[in-house]
Amino acid sequence: MYTTFMNSRLEHTVAPALEIPSVATIRRTLMHVPEALRDDEPTPEYVADDNDPALEVWNPERVEGSLAPVEHSGEALDASPVTDEPLVTFEVPPQVTDADLRYALGDERIRELQRLEQIRGIDALGWYVTFHQRSYQHGVHIPLDGVIHLARQAFSQLELPVERKLELAFHAIARHELFHFAADCMTANWELATGVAVRWPGQAKYRNTDGYDEYEEGLANAYMLRGFKHPSRVLANSGGAYSALKGYCRRQPAGYRDGPDYARSRSAYLENCGRLSHDYHGASEAPWHAPGALDPLIFYPNIVRIDWTRCPIIIHDSGKLLEQLGIGISSFRAIASIVETAGFTKSLCKLDRRLQRQWQMRKDDLARSTDLRSLDFKRWKPGGKDCYSVRVDGNYRAHLRYNSSEFTWAAEQIGDHKRMGHG
Numbered sequence: 001m002y003t004t005f006m007n008s009r010l011e012h013t014v015a016p017a018l019e020i021p022s023v024a025t026i027r028r029t030l031m032h033v034p035e036a037l038r039d040d041e042p043t044p045e046y047v048a049d050d051n052d053p054a055l056e057v058w059n060p061e062r063v064e065g066s067l068a069p070v071e072h073s074g075e076a077l078d079a080s081p082v083t084d085e086p087l088v089t090f091e092v093p094p095q096v097t098d099a100d101l102r103y104a105l106g107d108e109r110i111r112e113l114q115r116l117e118q119i120r121g122i123d124a125l126g127w128y129v130t131f132h133q134r135s136y137q138h139g140v141h142i143p144l145d146g147v148i149h150l151a152r153q154a155f156s157q158l159e160l161p162v163e164r165k166l167e168l169a170f171h172a173i174a175r176h177e178l179f180h181f182a183a184d185c186m187t188a189n190w191e192l193a194t195g196v197a198v199r200w201p202g203q204a205k206y207r208n209t210d211g212y213d214e215y216e217e218g219l220a221n222a223y224m225l226r227g228f229k230h231p232s233r234v235l236a237n238s239g240g241a242y243s244a245l246k247g248y249c250r251r252q253p254a255g256y257r258d259g260p261d262y263a264r265s266r267s268a269y270l271e272n273c274g275r276l277s278h279d280y281h282g283a284s285e286a287p288w289h290a291p292g293a294l295d296p297l298i299f300y301p302n303i304v305r306i307d308w309t310r311c312p313i314i315i316h317d318s319g320k321l322l323e324q325l326g327i328g329i330s331s332f333r334a335i336a337s338i339v340e341t342a343g344f345t346k347s348l349c350k351l352d353r354r355l356q357r358q359w360q361m362r363k364d365d366l367a368r369s370t371d372l373r374s375l376d377f378k379r380w381k382p383g384g385k386d387c388y389s390v391r392v393d394g395n396y397r398a399h400l401r402y403n404s405s406e407f408t409w410a411a412e413q414i415g416d417h418k419r420m421g422h423g
Helices: 023-030 098-105 107-124 144-155 162-194 199-206 214-229 241-250 256-262 266-283 321-325 342-349 353-368
Strands: 003-005 089-091 127-129 139-143 313-316 328-330 387-393 396-403 408-416
Touching: 023 162, 089 162, 098 107, 098 144, 098 162, 098 321, 107 144, 107 162, 107 214, 127 162, 139 144, 139 162, 144 162, 144 241, 144 313, 144 321, 162 199, 162 214, 162 266, 199 214, 199 266, 214 241, 214 256, 214 266, 241 256, 256 266, 342 408, 353 387, 353 396
Parallel strands: 139 313
Antiparallel strands: 003 313, 089 328, 127 139, 387 396, 396 408
8 A cells, every 4th residue: 555646637727728648548559659668667676565554645547537627716827737846744743853763764774775875866765667667556656764864864954843854855756756757758759759669778778787877867866956946835945955955966876966967057957858858769769860950858748847746656654654753644635625614704704705706716726636826725834733724816815724533624714914924
C-alpha cells in the first residue's frame, strides 16, 4: 500500500486549452512503436513491494475522465489553472526535534543512505519509474526515510520548524523526480513523431557505469533548484533553502553536481534541456533526423513548469516512521462538502450578494480541485491545527477546518484580509 498524490487533467474553465493526452493514452499508442515499451525495467530494487505501508490518498489510474468545468464570476484567472506544486503538509508533534529524526532513522540506515548518495545522488532518496515499462507502478516514488534524511542533510542549519524542513525536503525530491517524468514525456513525443524507440536507446547510450545519465541528472537538479530560486507560494518564506540545496548538489556525484550551473539562468536551463532532447533523438534509429532548425524543446510538454498533476506521486513508509514519530501527512485533492458554522453563516449574511455568490462558486471550485491557482488554498498556521485558508476574491478570504477523525470540513470564518489576519 502506498500514498499517491494527484493525477487528473484539469480543464481551463474560461477559454479552451490545448488538450494534452493522458499518460494512459500515450502508453496505449506506444504499444504500436516497436521496442518502445519493456517489461523488465526498472529492476525490482528500485520499487517497493505490495507490503509497503502507507495511506493511499489519490490514484489517478483509478479515476476516469476529467473534472467537469464550472462557470466563474468573470474574474481574471492565471494562465495556468493549477498550482506549481502539490500542497502537501506535514503535521509534526511540537516535541519532535532534529535529534528525534536522527534516532528514528538509526545510524545504520543513515550510513547506508550516505553511501548510496555517493553513487546515485538525490536519487538515493527517491526515484522515478518510467511509464515506458509495464511491470511496476510508474511515477515519482518518495520513501519517507529519504525525506527525513534530506531534511537533516540539507536543511539542518536553517532556523525553521521540523515540519517545514520535511516539507522542503519532500518538494526537493519531488521536483527532481518530476524532471525525469518530463524527460519521459519528451522521449515519448519523439517516439510518437518518428515511430521508433527513443528512450531505451538513449538510456543505453548515455548511462554511465553507475547506471544513470549524468546530463539528465544535472538538469533534474537544476529544475529542483529553480523551484527554490524562484519559489511558488508553497516554497516561499523558506529562507536559506536555495543556498542549502545548492551546496547539497555540489556534494553529489558526477552529473548531479552540475545542477547549479544549469540553474544559473533561464537561458542556460532551456539550452541544456534542448540538448538533452536532441541527444535522445540522436541515439534512436529513426530514418529521419531533425534538422538543426527544429527546436527540440517542443517535445517537452512544459519544461519550465512541469505539470505534476499528470504524474503519480507516491510516498512509501516501509520503516513505519510516521507511526514512530507521530507525524501526519495531508494532501487534499478536492473538498466535496463543507459545513458552514453558525458564526460563518452570520458573517456571510452581512456581506453583499456578490460576495455571497462568489463564496458559492469557491465551494464549487473546491469540489473540483484544491489546486486551482485562483483559490490560493493553503494551510493557515495562525488558525491552529488543521486550519486552511481559501481566497474568496481579491480582498476576502475564508478559513476552513478539517476534522481528521471524521474526515469532514467546516467553514469557520469569512471576511476581508485585515479582519482575517492576512494583513
